[in-house]
Amino acid sequence: MAMSLAFHIIFAMVGIGMPLLMVLAEWRHQRTGDPVFLDLARRWAKGTAILFAVGAVSGTVLSLELGLLWPGFMRFAGAIIGMPFSLEGFAFFTEAIFLGVYLYGWERISPRAHLWSGILVAASGAISGIFVVIANAWMNAPRGFVMRDGVPADIDPLVAMTSPAVFPQTLHMTLAAYAATGFAVAGIHALMLRRDPGATFHRRALQIALIMAVPASLLQPIAGDISAKTVARLQPAKLAAMEGQFATERGAPLRIGGWPDEETATTRWSLEIPKALSILAFGDPNAEVQGLDRVSREDWPPVAIVHIGFQVMVALGTYMALVALWVVWVWRRRRALESDRLLLGAIVMGAPMGFIATEAGWVVTEVGRQPWVVQGVLRTADAVTPMPGLIVPFVLFTLLYVFLGVIVVYLLKRQIVSSPREPRQPQRARRTSGSPEPVPLPSGD
Amino acid sequence: MESLLTLPGVMAGIMLLALNAYVLLGGADYGGGMWDLFARGPRREQQRALIAHAIGPIWEANHVWLILVVVLLFTCFPPAFAIVSTELHIPLSVMLFGVVLRGSAFTFRTYDAQDDGVQRRWGLVFSLSSILTPAALGACIGAIASGGVGRASTMTSASFVERFVAPWTNPFVLGVAAFTLALFSFLAAVYLTVEAGDDVGLQRDFRRRALVAGIAVFVCAFGTLAMADVHAPRVMEGVMHSGVALPLQLATGVAAILAFAAILVRRYRLARLAAGAQVSLIVCGWGMSQYPYLIPPSLTVHDAAAPAVTLRLTLIALAAGAVILVPSLAYLYRVFKAHPSAFDGLEESTTGHG
Numbered sequence A: 001m002a003m004s005l006a007f008h009i010i011f012a013m014v015g016i017g018m019p020l021l022m023v024l025a026e027w028r029h030q031r032t033g034d035p036v037f038l039d040l041a042r043r044w045a046k047g048t049a050i051l052f053a054v055g056a057v058s059g060t061v062l063s064l065e066l067g068l069l070w071p072g073f074m075r076f077a078g079a080i081i082g083m084p085f086s087l088e089g090f091a092f093f094t095e096a097i098f099l100g101v102y103l104y105g106w107e108r109i110s111p112r113a114h115l116w117s118g119i120l121v122a123a124s125g126a127i128s129g130i131f132v133v134i135a136n137a138w139m140n141a142p143r144g145f146v147m148r149d150g151v152p153a154d155i156d157p158l159v160a161m162t163s164p165a166v167f168p169q170t171l172h173m174t175l176a177a178y179a180a181t182g183f184a185v186a187g188i189h190a191l192m193l194r195r196d197p198g199a200t201f202h203r204r205a206l207q208i209a210l211i212m213a214v215p216a217s218l219l220q221p222i223a224g225d226i227s228a229k230t231v232a233r234l235q236p237a238k239l240a241a242m243e244g245q246f247a248t249e250r251g252a253p254l255r256i257g258g259w260p261d262e263e264t265a266t267t268r269w270s271l272e273i274p275k276a277l278s279i280l281a282f283g284d285p286n287a288e289v290q291g292l293d294r295v296s297r298e299d300w301p302p303v304a305i306v307h308i309g310f311q312v313m314v315a316l317g318t319y320m321a322l323v324a325l326w327v328v329w330v331w332r333r334r335r336a337l338e339s340d341r342l343l344l345g346a347i348v349m350g351a352p353m354g355f356i357a358t359e360a361g362w363v364v365t366e367v368g369r370q371p372w373v374v375q376g377v378l379r380t381a382d383a384v385t386p387m388p389g390l391i392v393p394f395v396l397f398t399l400l401y402v403f404l405g406v407i408v409v410y411l412l413k414r415q416i417v418s419s420p421r422e423p424r425q426p427q428r429a430r431r432t433s434g435s436p437e438p439v440p441l442p443s444g445d
Numbered sequence B: 001m002e003s004l005l006t007l008p009g010v011m012a013g014i015m016l017l018a019l020n021a022y023v024l025l026g027g028a029d030y031g032g033g034m035w036d037l038f039a040r041g042p043r044r045e046q047q048r049a050l051i052a053h054a055i056g057p058i059w060e061a062n063h064v065w066l067i068l069v070v071v072l073l074f075t076c077f078p079p080a081f082a083i084v085s086t087e088l089h090i091p092l093s094v095m096l097f098g099v100v101l102r103g104s105a106f107t108f109r110t111y112d113a114q115d116d117g118v119q120r121r122w123g124l125v126f127s128l129s130s131i132l133t134p135a136a137l138g139a140c141i142g143a144i145a146s147g148g149v150g151r152a153s154t155m156t157s158a159s160f161v162e163r164f165v166a167p168w169t170n171p172f173v174l175g176v177a178a179f180t181l182a183l184f185s186f187l188a189a190v191y192l193t194v195e196a197g198d199d200v201g202l203q204r205d206f207r208r209r210a211l212v213a214g215i216a217v218f219v220c221a222f223g224t225l226a227m228a229d230v231h232a233p234r235v236m237e238g239v240m241h242s243g244v245a246l247p248l249q250l251a252t253g254v255a256a257i258l259a260f261a262a263i264l265v266r267r268y269r270l271a272r273l274a275a276g277a278q279v280s281l282i283v284c285g286w287g288m289s290q291y292p293y294l295i296p297p298s299l300t301v302h303d304a305a306a307p308a309v310t311l312r313l314t315l316i317a318l319a320a321g322a323v324i325l326v327p328s329l330a331y332l333y334r335v336f337k338a339h340p341s342a343f344d345g346l347e348e349s350t351t352g353h354g
């Protein structure tokens, strides 16, 4: 299941980010008339179609797999938190419909209507993701029921959907999708530009990808801080594990790196910034930060995994934000990005980082919540299926996903990344006359 | 019998409608995949192209019906979802495996190199998983209907095989699986006779296939019913003896004969209508035959239902969703209806920059 999620989440993120790229490119095309933007919009639309299909199948699998692996969880939580999953279905359906209009409607509807259907695709993709994360936020901060004799009573699904973890998590997740997809696409085209700085196609692609990636990467650490403050309030044990904080203390330091050792209850080899954790988590240098000593030993999450996961996410997030600042600086000085090989290199390095940060972030969220599936209410051990031999489906699905992942990457490369076969004309936008499939302009343009 | 017009009854009814939509739309997609495997004769490639063409633009959307069934089941009837997904772990996993392979193979075939070898390999994966998936789906439905799932979930000490394998491996369940396959291939062949439009050759190919599949449907239907007598007596009773059931059975029979006859006399549009009605009546008949039980022999729709607020909110969400979806769908069809050539652009826009 974690495997299916880890796989699905990548597709979901690209499924959120790619339609926005496509819309941005079409919008630039309509504003500037530059046909390269149109070519980009069409290529990204194909990418969206491929990812949408794979996202849909992997999502179908997940909705059943939740039950296959954790029937106890669904029995407990279905009535409380099934709603966002139903709503996600609608968001998905809307996305499917307008993606159909977008893909097959280039010549059939006005450019404005076409752009709007693209916007609807992008919006419903983002909303899909938000609904699911609402369900996850409820697992972290369950609301909307009371426990009576070990079963939930007085259920209120609307209250459950407005758990205090919802805002920080959905914001952080949505930004993550834009930052990660944007950086990945920018990285690919930056790599091409390093080889061939004159390629107009890659310059335009880089430009659009950065328009999406830069703001998202700059906002991400702020959103992450909001998340951390929420975790500090609602899940002190998770925060303690993230920070390797074993003892409760006032004026707690921020530990960067290091290795938390559960046996000796110390975090060794870390760089400590005095009082910084108290400031970050509670906005007060002398605030008390609860350590793991407040939680009984058997309720500790695996501290080292959570701590390392968090360090990885923050390190990568910091790198992405710094590169984003660098891009802003270059833009403000009106210099051409493609002539700055060092910056291009930095962007290339950032290409996989958003996805790695995302996986790390989910490890923090999910592993940090252990041993609970639903924080403080239902233990993971009570939710899992009695079916023996789970290793068999696990291995099979893992192999299947690895296989699919490889093919998707290969197809995306074939469909979108490869430069159009144009006679290269540096600094000038022109029709890709050598392209095997001429790109028709939308009617009325 | 408890009244259907209670909140849980209505939700169960909506689930059945969604399942019906999945069978009518998604089922035909699976059937198309089977015919892809059995593409024969001089027009083999045209047959495949027609199938791909018919599935192409819509299959992602068709999938949503299955998701809707699953989501409604776990939101509105959590205990039933827990039981089904525990006891039917194996066939459901097989089905999921098939769903993933099928959907991806179809997409990959569309977007991968147009070279024949590559295309054939994806095509084979696509059509084999088009058989695997509905067979597993049928087995799950058969296992629920026969009461095997319900009984397994209450066994206190059962061996692995008794609990996780036996419920879906008796002859009745396998009969339902075969019946599902026959039904889906019949639906697909009938739809394809219409899709073939004025291509008389293709139309003749799929007419022959529809007739063969139609006979298979009859054989499987009676075979399964015969086995129900021994292996799923409750089903037999439900199908034969409850008040609404008999008229439903009769109507199903009439629709089935009408569909078959219409194919014989080449009235394809009529055949499509009748085949759709036949399949819907079968799905409804199954639902009615086991009502008020969601998971026979003991868990009823009302016992399994989530608290009323959840059901009410879900119903409101469904209504609100419909308010968004209906105009969107209408728009989609208008865009393509207003431009009959719309789907001709399809090949061009889905085959890549080589």
Ligand code: HDD
Pocket: A133, A140, A165, A168, A169, A170, A172, A173, A175, A176, A177, A179, A180, A220, A221, A223, A224, A225, A227, A228, A229, A231, A313, A314, A315, A316, A317, A318, A320, A353, A354, A355, A357, A358, A359, A360, A361, A362, A363, A364, A365, A366
């Ligand atoms: C591009 C990806 C990305 C980047 C650059 C960051 N994160 Fe993140 N983070 C995620 C992607 C992510 C995520 C995968 O999207 C998570 C998992 C669950 C969630 O809601 O978001 C997450 C979770 C998450 C949580 C746990 C939330 C919870 O358990 O409820 C915290 C405290 C942070 N993040 C904090 C940060 C900070 C301080 C960052 C500073 C740079 C940061 N993240 C960068």
Ligand code: HEM
Pocket: A002, A005, A006, A007, A009, A070, A073, A132, A133, A135, A136, A358, A359, A362, A363, A366, A367, A370, A372, A373, A380, A383
């Ligand atoms: C709405 C979304 C999600 C739901 C409902 C969910 C549900 C769960 C549940 C019930 C568990 C506990 C069972 C177990 O430990 O095996 C769990 C654990 C886990 N989840 Fe999630 N999860 C979600 C999102 C994610 C995502 C996106 C990822 C990864 C990318 C992820 C990764 C994990 C991992 C690694 C564990 C294992 C923790 C451990 O066993 O220590 N989850 N999740």
Ligand code: HEM
Pocket: A005, A008, A009, A011, A012, A013, A014, A015, A016, A051, A052, A053, A055, A056, A057, A058, A059, A060, A061, A062, A063, A064, A066, A085, A088, A089, A092, A093, A095, A125, A126, A128, A129, A130, A132, A133, A136, A173, B064, B067
């Ligand atoms: C927290 C992590 C998750 C995020 C951010 C996420 C987001 C998304 C997005 C954006 C899509 C649309 C795919 C596309 O357009 O390419 C999607 C599809 C889907 N997801 Fe997830 N998802 C997550 C976890 C889950 C889980 C735990 C389930 C299980 C119930 C699930 C079920 C689905 C389903 C069924 C689909 C297919 C289409 C539909 O919504 O009906 N997802 N997801």
